[in-house]
Amino acid sequence: MRHGTGAGRDRGRVHVTQESRPIRTAAIIAVGSELLTPFRSDTNSLAITGRLNEIGIEVASKQIVGDEPQDLAAAFTGALQRTDLVVVTGGLGPTSDDVTRPTIARALDLPLEESEDVLERIRQRFAVRGLAMPEINRNQALVPRGATALANDNGTAPGLWIEVGHRRVLLLPGPPREMQPMLDLVVREYLAPGSGNMRLYRRVLKIAGRAESHVETLAQPVYSRWLAADPRISTSILAAPGQIELHLGIRSDNPDQARASLERAVGELREVLGLDIFADDGQSLEEVVGGLLRARGWRIALAASCTGGLTSARLTDVPGSSDYVDRAAVTYSNRAKVEWLGVPDDLIRDRGAVSEEVAEAMAIGVREGARVEVGVGITGIAGPGGGTEAKPAGTVVIAIAWAGGRRVRTFRFVGGRAQVRLQSSQAALDMVRRWLLEQT
Amino acid sequence: MRHGTGAGRDRGRVHVTQESRPIRTAAIIAVGSELLTPFRSDTNSLAITGRLNEIGIEVASKQIVGDEPQDLAAAFTGALQRTDLVVVTGGLGPTSDDVTRPTIARALDLPLEESEDVLERIRQRFAVRGLAMPEINRNQALVPRGATALANDNGTAPGLWIEVGHRRVLLLPGPPREMQPMLDLVVREYLAPGSGNMRLYRRVLKIAGRAESHVETLAQPVYSRWLAADPRISTSILAAPGQIELHLGIRSDNPDQARASLERAVGELREVLGLDIFADDGQSLEEVVGGLLRARGWRIALAASCTGGLTSARLTDVPGSSDYVDRAAVTYSNRAKVEWLGVPDDLIRDRGAVSEEVAEAMAIGVREGARVEVGVGITGIAGPGGGTEAKPAGTVVIAIAWAGGRRVRTFRFVGGRAQVRLQSSQAALDMVRRWLLEQT
Numbered sequence: 001m002r003h004g005t006g007a008g009r010d011r012g013r014v015h016v017t018q019e020s021r022p023i024r025t026a027a028i029i030a031v032g033s034e035l036l037t038p039f040r041s042d043t044n045s046l047a048i049t050g051r052l053n054e055i056g057i058e059v060a061s062k063q064i065v066g067d068e069p070q071d072l073a074a075a076f077t078g079a080l081q082r083t084d085l086v087v088v089t090g091g092l093g094p095t096s097d098d099v100t101r102p103t104i105a106r107a108l109d110l111p112l113e114e115s116e117d118v119l120e121r122i123r124q125r126f127a128v129r130g131l132a133m134p135e136i137n138r139n140q141a142l143v144p145r146g147a148t149a150l151a152n153d154n155g156t157a158p159g160l161w162i163e164v165g166h167r168r169v170l171l172l173p174g175p176p177r178e179m180q181p182m183l184d185l186v187v188r189e190y191l192a193p194g195s196g197n198m199r200l201y202r203r204v205l206k207i208a209g210r211a212e213s214h215v216e217t218l219a220q221p222v223y224s225r226w227l228a229a230d231p232r233i234s235t236s237i238l239a240a241p242g243q244i245e246l247h248l249g250i251r252s253d254n255p256d257q258a259r260a261s262l263e264r265a266v267g268e269l270r271e272v273l274g275l276d277i278f279a280d281d282g283q284s285l286e287e288v289v290g291g292l293l294r295a296r297g298w299r300i301a302l303a304a305s306c307t308g309g310l311t312s313a314r315l316t317d318v319p320g321s322s323d324y325v326d327r328a329a330v331t332y333s334n335r336a337k338v339e340w341l342g343v344p345d346d347l348i349r350d351r352g353a354v355s356e357e358v359a360e361a362m363a364i365g366v367r368e369g370a371r372v373e374v375g376v377g378i379t380g381i382a383g384p385g386g387g388t389e390a391k392p393a394g395t396v397v398i399a400i401a402w403a404g405g406r407r408v409r410t411f412r413f414v415g416g417r418a419q420v421r422l423q424s425s426q427a428a429l430d431m432v433r434r435w436l437l438e439q440t
Numbered sequence: 441m442r443h444g445t446g447a448g449r450d451r452g453r454v455h456v457t458q459e460s461r462p463i464r465t466a467a468i469i470a471v472g473s474e475l476l477t478p479f480r481s482d483t484n485s486l487a488i489t490g491r492l493n494e495i496g497i498e499v500a501s502k503q504i505v506g507d508e509p510q511d512l513a514a515a516f517t518g519a520l521q522r523t524d525l526v527v528v529t530g531g532l533g534p535t536s537d538d539v540t541r542p543t544i545a546r547a548l549d550l551p552l553e554e555s556e557d558v559l560e561r562i563r564q565r566f567a568v569r570g571l572a573m574p575e576i577n578r579n580q581a582l583v584p585r586g587a588t589a590l591a592n593d594n595g596t597a598p599g600l601w602i603e604v605g606h607r608r609v610l611l612l613p614g615p616p617r618e619m620q621p622m623l624d625l626v627v628r629e630y631l632a633p634g635s636g637n638m639r640l641y642r643r644v645l646k647i648a649g650r651a652e653s654h655v656e657t658l659a660q661p662v663y664s665r666w667l668a669a670d671p672r673i674s675t676s677i678l679a680a681p682g683q684i685e686l687h688l689g690i691r692s693d694n695p696d697q698a699r700a701s702l703e704r705a706v707g708e709l710r711e712v713l714g715l716d717i718f719a720d721d722g723q724s725l726e727e728v729v730g731g732l733l734r735a736r737g738w739r740i741a742l743a744a745s746c747t748g749g750l751t752s753a754r755l756t757d758v759p760g761s762s763d764y765v766d767r768a769a770v771t772y773s774n775r776a777k778v779e780w781l782g783v784p785d786d787l788i789r790d791r792g793a794v795s796e797e798v799a800e801a802m803a804i805g806v807r808e809g810a811r812v813e814v815g816v817g818i819t820g821i822a823g824p825g826g827g828t829e830a831k832p833a834g835t836v837v838i839a840i841a842w843a844g845g846r847r848v849r850t851f852r853f854v855g856g857r858a859q860v861r862l863q864s865s866q867a868a869l870d871m872v873r874r875w876l877l878e879q880t
Contacts, residue, residue, distance in 0.1 A: 042481075
């Protein structure tokens, strides 16, 4: 085991030597009683998994424990036996609730020693704000013997990097903006140099407007062939409301070959799934629609009732979207449909607010008012109330209008209010996407 | 150990006898390699935690493992040593990837036996659709000796309930709509009868428009007293963008006393935090604002640029919100501000689209056009681009207008585009809430 000189001093040095065994597998442990309530998920582990995957390290398990030293010690000891790298997040604060530092030191049988460098950094952090360091923060300067402290530019808790024989232990603070820069540093300077060229390459394909079974029936004969290929391509199918995802992965030490294999694989899936695939590298549907509008120099305007602004909120989630989103109307009341969109009063009365005629009039009205290339109209019953026998909750009508014509579809979505709204905005964006692809 | 007669037959019977040790702690293990990618979280465990908490069972750890028998066996064995109940979700399908059933049976040293009842149920599931059961599904009829199979009305995989000395093991399928009914059944018929009257009672207070340090400074002297109280009240503070949450919990066998203690605790926090508390039982800000509007019989109209429909999407997320949301305009282009809201062209030119004058004109314009009691105007720079030295990204101006007047505030939010948008909609809803509370 390498004995560090402690405390932030070695930030620039590479610690992985030739004889090190490569780090292949990792376990992530999140510490915090609040993560064991029904209200909170651990999201740090997703960011950590992403960064580790990039350098070919696979995550074999994730665990969440409360602020209980015994539970953390059991989780940590188990993880260290089974994986090359154990990442622990959270519990590095200064109070007695923060159990990570002493518990891990005890589990590794390493004494805690006060680091002058770390102590000085913490003092300075308070000093720049004109404050004296509270005595309790002195705890955070305790470092297990031989560990390297990782400076924290966004908080007082230093991270810790510990080499234990062939294995590695990384302790990171819980708040993402403190955790993230340390993770980047450790990946770049400690883990990547020892990882050889082995990397995990991924492509994420996304499909809108199709059932999972439909996608699987078409895709399964294709991807089952890849399991025997060299390099082997792993595939998983995941269903989200209004969206199916195909995740392809290759573990390889040859970047060009891996990327070429994935590109061929994407091509094979395109042959069977065609335009149903809206993204072949993880893009969101709103990014794809925005990119198609931008490429044509066109603008869009939306009018919706039941989605209540969700579709425009998604489209404008994309930075720079003000270039192609002109306006959107959320017209819950019929009066707003008449006043802003010019939908004729008697059309609403005769056909009902949820009808193909009114959806078309909304799309045409918002487009003409905004003088843009594409207009979208969405009207429906998100539920749970408001449905009738002829138009049950989940009935949603979507229209798009352009200079040369219009298109309208009636959907019957299943699920609760949030799911109906999400599927509606997904279907509307997908109708716009398919129409844009037809325009050359 | 109780030896069941197998397979779904005992659904109605209560299995907990007088001499059973009460179940106090649980561990949850989610099985599935897709849950170890950067793309997916385990969400089942939140629902399971909520149900177990209701009957006084605390979750001591959560773990996620891939489809690897060795990893699952290690996680399961560790969990069974440390907790009274181990819940395993996922991996109960019929394929070789589905490792839960054989792995748990082996870890408990129980032989797998085919259950005629379960087999018949699976056959019937296929038969009603006119299909023969594929031979591979026969796997799902294998039940560890002594276990009780739990019928699955929404899929082929039965759940399994296993009593191991004083401990309990529950295997549930991964898909929520299959998992949920079995969880309800087990809580009602197997766990609740043995749990005595001990329950976990919670209240979640939410605070808008204040920093975590501000809330903690005021609240800490209050809740630190409760730790010595009987019953003891536990408290945790959680920060989300634009929102601070205080979670209070009491473990008690006396519901009236627990509820009264929590009510007193909420009252003490109200004394120091006052109207900053917008919810005292977990309600969302949009529900609270909707409730206040409904109570007064008033309606609202919104006009926004930088939040792109997020505020109206949140308000209309609440079922029945069409009663009080009249309309919302997302006016990205200046022309839309002029045409829909009547904002004077020269005001935008002279003051800039992001200015207090324009925000006010938007609020007034949308309110008057809609002829409703309250109008909201939001204009700002969500970023990352579009900022200037005087108005950097994150500058957001929010105005509300009513018959008797108007109110406007300029904010400087920090964070990325999504965070600025979320904080903006939070601040706008909170301004409306505070104003509504002043109107008697």
